[in-house]
Amino acid sequence: MFTGTSFHSIDSKGRIVLPLKFREELGEAFYITKGFTDCVQVMSKEQFEHLRQQIRMLPANSAMSLQYVMISPAVEVSPNSQGRIPIPQTLREAAGLEKDAVVVGMDTRVEIWDKERFDKFILSQQQNLNEALGMLRL
16 A cells, blocks of 8 residues: 655656655556546556556447556656656656656555646645545544
């Protein structure tokens, strides 16, 4: 399970350091692709395969849409000796990643956000948060 939030910079070669605890859980090689929102998503090979299988079971038009958006831009990566992973330019551009980034543990995946976009997204979620909290029985 991925939890936690950390702040990092994208270097001039488009690389970012993933926290050690995330790298350990992801393994030696894993996938990065477009996220469900304005971010880059990082998944273990097993989680990516699970996503692929779920997509393949959808009706053809839905499956193709998700394959174009999530499967085709996916890249298998491995951290270098400093724990950095490369983020392809197309994924950086789609997520607006330039310099300041937020790395967020999201249970079964990790998300990499542009810090400014992340802050705006969190602020935009207040109503959803209130509704979700109302459904919990704490």
